[in-house]
Amino acid sequence: VQLQASGGGLVQAGDSLTLLCTDSRRTSSNNGMGWFRRAPGKDREFVASISWNGGSTDYAHSVKGRFTISRDNAKNTLYLRMNSLKPEDTAVYYCATALRSGTSSSTSSYRYWGQGTQVTVSS
Secondary structure, eight states: OOEEEEOOEEEETTOOEEEEEEETTOOOTTSOEEEEEEOTTSOEEEEEEEOTTSSOEEEOTTTTTTEEEEEEGGGTEEEEEEOSOOGGGOEEEEEEEESSSSOOOOGGGEEEEOOOEEEEEEO
């Protein structure tokens, strides 16, 4: 497994949570990375992406202002800080490494995917 996502859990609405994604093969430092999620019965959807050096970020409208994506290339780690969580944020969250260095909201732009971490937000 190249990408390992962690940090998920069960929280209450309004709480915060930080997801981590570690790249064990250390091959993502020159690539954009992203977070996606899949809620029960729904398709996988874009959450946030970040360019190779962290200089550019992009967010889904539903999480903008609440979630923050960041990365530490020295630690080969991608983060997703999630504040003011809502029950509709409940999903399995996946991290992914992009084909290119910039940001992208399209799943087809990503080549490596982590196994996912469950986030459950109770009301």
